């Protein structure tokens with residue numbers, strides 16, 4: 001491990017923060033007893049202690065674990081440690097064949113750079129310059145061809161009375177799609193969440209919907225403005241090794257998943273005798289029709305495909321009503337170890353320790369598991385602890401669990417996801433992404449009020465953070481979900497310093513080898529949050545009513561469908 005240099009400059013302030021942290025660690029916040037349930041019915045919240053979080057964290061972020069990449073020795077060591085902790089706490093194995101492991105099949109693929117996309121008459125579009133592409137079909141050679149149909153934003157949203165695929169049969173055809181949400185007009189300011197990004201705007205949704213429509217392929221049109229990042233990000237994200245879980249047998253899959261530049265999309269429209277801007281403008285309003293372009297696209301993906309497996313770790317604290325359950329999730333994987341690069345100093349730190357992301361979340365979740373297991377009574381619904389793999393490579397462990405959820409999707413009362421703890425000291429707010437989407441939000445707000453805290457809103461709803469951690473695949477199958485995020489209202493000795501240290505993590509250590517244990521860490525805020533989430537999960541396990549998404553919420557639908 002290497003000490004990060006910027007710390008040296010903080011001097012005396014850091015010493016103050018360290019001293020403050022040491023004083024705070026052992027002093028639990030006074031708890032407010034609830035008359036309705038009584039102390040005996042609560043989780044053993046005093047079992048959640050900062051020094052115990054620190055002890056787990058020390059091991060899980062050690063260089064010995066080599067960055068915990070899925071399907072590596074270090075990743076497997078982390079998984080074994082977590083399974084051992086669950087066993088010690090009395091959780092029963094809830095994986096396969098009486099073990100704590102649920103094996104997740106991971107497909108690694110890499111598209112050959114000779115790829116080109118042909119569309120209409122004219123020169124083919126070139127890989128990386130004009131187009132990047134991959135496939136939903138995991139074979140070494142996948143040929144896709146069909147007529148191109150422009151489908152606007154490619155959205156089917158009954159709650160907004162919106163269907164970009166109305167009246168068109170996509171079988172054997174290729175969809176050409178705009179990214180992002182349609183803009184909300186002034187007379188309908190909440191259409192597609194107004195300024196917030198809805199899942200209909202995410203590129204993953206566009207491919208999923210095109211597949212549901214039976215399309216052979218889908219081509220997304222990149223613009224810097226609609227994607228909020230430049231073409232180079234598309235290039236680097238979608239070339240090189242890609243990870244996915246095996247397609248579920250019988251589920252629709254796209255042979256071609258492509259992105260094209262705005263320039264290439266204009267050229268495709270032109271070859272069809274159309275003007276892209278005119279088509280885009282027409283597609284902004286409700287009731288716009290899909291436009292078959294009358295020209296064909298074709299492409300062959302040649303790829304290297306490799307199969308690997310890595311375990312999700314899962315254990316259960318059985319309730320008196322084991323047919324229903326609450327699910328805690330925290331990912332154990334991180335980015336592994338980076339290859340040596342020319343110019344690296346000989347002692348270059350190449351290990352992505354992921355101390356905050358997500359050794360901290362794992363350690364906090366173990367503490368929660370302990371407090372729940374040591375409650376004096378059994379919960380009504382069972383409580384499952386799921387440590388997921390391959391979050392960093394695309395939420396794959398959680399995707400796999402969502403497809404193989406141990407209990408039926410509608411048996412899950414709720415999911416609490418913990419991805420990175422706040423190490424900068426106590427805060428008034430606890431930010432729970434997704435709180436506004438389901439009745440879990442009111443349970444959380446009530447608990448916050450009892451503790452003199454508030455459930456903070458998503459600080460950046462336009463960035464779509466709700467769609468970017470392991471609770472999200474669970475939300476997609478209809479499970480009410482919350483994900484712990486960063487607070488903004490620090491309340492310790494020096495809130496300004498706490499905020500600054502927290503921001504420095506984002507800027508200098510997030511997804512860098514420097515994400516290591518820092519001497520100034522103050523566990524008191526994390527302890528507050530873990531006690532909060534332990535009690536919240538306990539209440540979700542014991543509340544008589546089954547939590548649910550609010551009417552009109554996008555993620556309410558799959559669950560409704562599954563219970564029909």
Ligand SMILES: [Zn+2]
Nearest residue numbers: 357358419420
């Ligand atoms: Zn993470």
